[in-house]
Amino acid sequence: MTKADIAEKIQTTTGLSKKDSAALMESVFAIMKESLEAGETIKISGFGVFEPKQKNARRGRNPQTGEAITIEARKVITFKPSNVLKDAINK
Structure with missing residues (x-):
């Protein structure tokens, strides 16, 4: 959509x-x-919660070369659906 x-x-x-x-x-x-x-967290009743979270820096690797790299700290947005939405989807 x-x-x-x-x-x-x-x-x-x-x-x-x-x-x-x-x-x-x-x-x-x-x-x-x-x-x-x-x-700010956004809570929409009957739909779900959008929440910004901070991810810490971490070690990773380049899958092509296998070289170790540091993945920078960043903010991500998580979404947790409400039980009403989950129930509607799983009918």
Whole structure:
């Protein structure tokens, strides 16, 4: 499913124009992105939790050469689906 598909579903569900549906979707995504960049957790009831986490630097290796390398510390986003979503998917 693409952004265009989501905007179309918003349009058919709410009756908003295509332009307004796309703007609404982009606004929601922008708010979520800003919150995650700020290190905030996003909890959506009945859907799940988006949480930024810090991964420490670690040793790894180049699979082609076998050479040892250091993988830099970085932030990642994890998603944990709610039980409601898990149940709906597994019906």
